[in-house]
Amino acid sequence: MTEPDPFDAAGLRRSVLRAWQESPTRFREDVNAEQDLRRGGYRDRLAVELAQNAADAAGADGVLQVRTEDGQLRVANTGAPLTAAGVAALSSLRASAKRDGTSVGRFGVGFAAVLAVSDDPAVLSTGGGVRFSARWTEQEAAQLPGPAADESAGGAVPVLRLPWPDEQQPPAGFATEVRLPLRAGIEPDEVLAEFAEQAADLLLALPALREIRVGAESWTRSDDGSDRVAVHGPSGSRRWLVHRESGALAEGVLAELVPESGHAHWRVCWALPLGPGGEPEPGGPDVLHAPTPTEERLSLPARLLATVPLEPDRRRVAAVPATDAVLTHAAECYPQLVGKLPAEQRTSLVPLPGFPLSDVDDKLRQAVGDRLRVVSWLPRAAGGAVDPVEARVLDPVSPDLVELLADVVDGLLPAEFSEPRHRAALQALEVPRLDLADVVAAVSGLRRDPDWWHRLYAGLEPIEAADPHAREEFTALPVPLADGRTVSGVPGVLLCRPDDPATALSELDVSGLRIAHPAATHPLLERLGAHPAGAHELLDAPALADAVRSSAADAHAGMDVRPLARAVLRLVTRGSAPEWLGALALPATGGSARRADELVLPGSELLQVLDTAEVGPDGALGVLDPEFAAEHDAELLRAVGVLDGFAVHVEEEPTAADEDFPGARQWWAERVAADPDGAVPGRFTALRDLDLVADDCWPAALRLISRDPDGWRALREPGGYPSWWIARFALLAGHPPAHWRLPGAAEPEGLHDPVPELGLDEQVLRAAGVRERLSVGGTADAADLLSRLGDRDREVPAGTALRAHRVLAEAVAGGAVDPAEVDPPQLVRSLTGAVVPAERAVVLDEPWMLGVLESAFVVAGGGPEDTDPEALAELLDLPLASEEDVPAVPDTGSARPWRDVARVPAAARLLGITVPDGQVVLHEELHLQLRSGAQRVHWWVEPDGRVHAERTPDGLARALAWAVQRWSERFALAALLADPGAPTLLR
Template identity: 65%
Template structure:
């Protein structure tokens, strides 16, 4: 070996050419292999492969410089110079000189990347230089017959890197090795350098042995701030990265399937890197590739970059499918939680791989392995100050620092509020961290014993999340009460109002009222009201069912030994502030006898009502009592009346009752006697009427008329109050309904005028004294029929007619049901005489009066004035037409149309009525046959509807009025038929 050929290239060439000469197929194999590397695996990896070689040569602190000079690309680096073994590797295509397991390049194989841009590469070093040349290789091959034929078959393409020649050139100053690449025609040097510039930052990160890379005039510098942070400074900006490194040795089982040289290296290493922003916060990657340590084509979707010693395929583009590759990926995943632990706790979720489609098979394996490690490592910041593993962690759906701080000791594994935000939701979901909603939170605090102040702080922290969709769950929150208990559920809890006098909490918190839940004032917060609690002002408190129940039970409780005065005093103070309620009448108050009664069973001392009540009903065993004097003196009469204490008559009101109200006399009789099965929409009745003294009714009626509420009850049409007084009160010894007003002469004979009892006519009417004929119920029917049938009464005929008309109308209008009536034994006829019911008939056809005995006929007026059938049913009498079997005696009658009957058209015209369209039979003497013989009549209508009339104005007028359905005009028609002139009508 001479100085001119320090690396023995001549021997290498000789060995290669002899092999090609012996076997042209070997030439073709070498050419194909190099072509595969140039066109396949190592295309576009020029800078990467040269940078890896420079890193291996440098060891540390290496510098790489790339320039375009005189049509060739020059790539120079510092570090160890080229060696003979290196030259052998360059020219071997299949073997690298690097076998210590610590290098990152494959010097020899990777050098094939230079063929992408040059056919004449040269490598210069301080130890010597070598050149490769396509042209010179063709000259050598041309002398080899077999190989030359193969070269010709390949179009002159030869393996450039198999034959090396020594070269002596001057290196760029400051470097130990330089690769010079005359650029092939068509290569854009500027574009090539720009593509290099884009790769530099990643290469400086991936190759820590390099501290600087220069591309032309631009330079990039790596700065290791500490073991975990690296900054790459470029010509325009800087990039900082957070690193975590790991390493170790793989077991022999993991090396199965690797080549012999690869199996010699059991060491593995991995480095996770994540970029940092200007504030030092991690910036999650959204798409990257696996670096080994330089980039492969294995796409990854993890938030951090992985640089690792993953075995790769020969072209360094894909991870090798091997147990070793899986083992390195698995150990890299084990390191990932340690990378996250180096990030500020509130930023750690940014580095969790979120759900999504895997970018590659390697990505799928690595993502799953990372998530598996993250779930069991303790790195999430816990609310209690430590760290917790995701599989034991709990996160609130919505939270604030205040809320998490309160619950830190309540919910094991609760993590800080920062992680409740929406931006961490996907990350925590990927880790399967359990989320706690409003219902879970409520469950966690249920059963806790905490101070009222703690609960108020909790409510304040929950206020921001108390929206419509969470209100139902939060309504189950515990609430501390003023009596020291803590209840579950906000609804029905009452909230004290410190600005209100009297303070309900102070009034009732010491009372033992079952179901009354008043919040501890120290825990009161607006959230409770939003969730269904009620402000416990006096008005709200009086609307609480528990207080109403306590009042309703206060009398029995008092009689069993409970002191009712505290409850009574609290209720009275509340009522004094806001007014009463209907149920307050049940409040137990002390009476003058030393006992306790309901407030609505007590009277004020000196009450006006005492003057009209029977003395036997007040005090002792009576239904009413008088409020104890000392108690009454403490409270105003108005306040006592507000809780139901009586001063005058009171009115009982029920809306939409379904049955007779209890506690009032005879309501069942009033209810059943209303004449309808439909209940009233509203019941209004004065109570305690049955307790009035018999001789005090005039005064009682005046008292009722004096008060507006009782007067309205008394005036209610068909109401209970007027009904009861009319029947059961006493005026001069009789109920008011048995008297008539002195001026009501039309009732004379039926009713006696009421004596002077000191009441005005209006008061008498209100009390039920009769002012006119009316039938309101069946008792009125019985009373009126009894009076009509009383032989000792002198009843005028007109009065009897009107009375019968009122009875018929009561049936027709549905006021009474004739089926419920009691038939009278005697009735009043149209003459005013009383006749036995067995002889009487009800007139239904007026022409029958011509053959009937008037003292036996009962009527309510003319046919259009009353319903004869209704009256007959009510009195249980036959209709007159039912008993009559009568025939008309035909004797020379003439049938004429009404319009042809003399004077009929003129009479009708004067009255403005139409002439009937039918016919009439006119006879000079009209007679009918009855059971008693033949009788003369003025007019008649037979069973067939034929109208008969005698030739007289009296008979013809009635027949005409009936035929024209103008019965009330019969008397006017009689006069006009006698003298059909206008003056007749006007007289």
């Protein structure tokens, strides 16, 4: 009976044997080809090749069963049974039975991998089977004439060239089974271990397989949709995120991939290991799977399984255009795998910089990186996706800040992408990181609600607290103002709360005044240079001062001054009113507006003492509008400069006279002249508007000043301008105060009349300049006093005249009076109190001259120690007595040393006077020779300094007092020389 041969195995054998016989080298070529496959490309690939064949047969949901029995390795699979084309492919060593280009290939050269374990492989199928045998092939080759018989004898033969029919059936439930009798020395358990080791990867690489059974163990694959794969095995499950794509290859590269086919397709699968919770677990170094493992090492985070053309040994990719085409498609697919991950996990799939592990790795990494940069897969904080080229990441991280800037910075990534775990990936993609300066630049020029800015400052606050350099950058932040503007730069901005007085100002158009909107106010702004907008801070703002200073001009231009005035008055307290507030324009009576310091409170006593011509629309002062005055506390109005009395003006350390005050230049000059060092006054205090007082209202004006503590203090300031001016220009009973003396003042008696009763107490009168004593403060005082001294109608006591002349001499000597500025008097008052023509008078400069002069024509200011006769003579334009003809002493007398003159040493000791070393010329009677005849005197001093004295206590006393420069002791010396004892000194 003929053995069934459904696949015409006999015909295939005849064809091969004929080729061996006809071609002397064909047998050797087949031997070499099989040995190359066995020892090279397909060594250690038994499990891979058989699983790939099973997958091709299965189509889908295939099952692969691997077991050992009777010394055989048996590998069964479900799916399509063996076909004649498959048998032809098995025995060809070169061709594949696949022609559609859509599968990996079944029963092609890869089947040669079975030769690593068996010399007698069999493939059994439900439709028939075939068997190969090295022994049978050797027997067939031995019968051939020629070289094949010779080479086969005792040598190697090609096992997979001659098939024989085999009627054995695969196990139930399987379509095909490969049976491999194991060669001696090969342990079945080791072969099973190889399958078990690769089972999980094979299920991933060969999607047509659903289960692989190895011995008693089983591995299965389950698909969760199109992109989740789980492989379950004896030791647990392994999950993968996959992305698969396929397509037709271009005609230009098709022949390189499948030479036998007119069309072909490429397939790519990216697989990413997942953790138990579905989180990505990027793998370490791997190899390219095509779809089963090659030796092309890769360093990508995901595994690539692709139909890449391989070299015949199936270990390296073929260097053909099709390879580049498939790798390009793989790179283009990679972002789709990335996009399947949750947004915060996607950067784990970015290839990080490093040395490539192979040429394929180098090409693939560059292509993947380039593709990732231009595909929108990064999540945009504002929603949607953005490509890395357009993306931006905030550094440092702040979730609140990212939320605020999401619609400001195009392409801004969510806050978590600022965390360190994303840094390396984003750097590899060259995603710009926004630093603090970038943040400030991004928000500059924005128009946002104040609440938005407040949230922005709150988001920046932790950054400012942690980064010492942040404050410098953040000072340029924009700040929304209460008036609707937004300004750049925090320093100088004023911060306010809704109930702050600044809110009223913020509603006005005050150029340069930057008040932050209350809703935007945040503590960060104050740390960046803003200031709380309290009353004090606002009153320190230059912009407000400028607005106040220009308010009067604005009022004249027709602007309503009341809103600014009311807002400013809310800021002011008595102790916080800067001087420039006097320029604040306020409404005046009659509908006009004037500076606050040019207005008087309605009903003020000041209005009762001012000249009516000086108050009103055309006057120097106006009256505050009564209705406006009623809206505000009078003390507040006074604080901004509105007048309710005579305002006090103070300048510390002035450098020149204040020309705004009448007579200030003259006062200044007199003060400088009166200072011994010629120093300028260290302080200038004035009372305003004294020159506006009505002539007949000065008593009331002085009462008003005296009731004001500040005004009273200014008036009583020693040498101050107010008292100086009032003393000269105020009018009491029709005359300046300096015209009068206090009723009880004796020193000016005869020269000044007592002041009439004016209802003013002595303190006020004294402060106003009513005289209590004789004094000369300047040229006008000197001229006035000289006039009074020369007034024949005045009865001036002799002592008063002496004191008046002494005061005048002191004023000249002290520099308070320049004689050149005073007209010399025509009449002078002499020592006797008589008024005599000036041309007959002399000024006494030496006391001994009185012995020869007529007292009625001698003017003096006191003794040598009390006055400066030269100064007085210069002022009066009179000669000195010593300049007149000096009489001679005809009697030579007796010259004696002072110490030898009787009673002189004793008298000197009693007064503590040192006896002089010089001499005195003693005379019994001392006579001088005058033109009119001899004149007796008690003592005399010649021009050469020789002292003469009569031997009398009076003469010696004066001569001795002059010699020791103790002129005031002359009377005591006279008494002691008459009776030189202690009782005389004490009487």
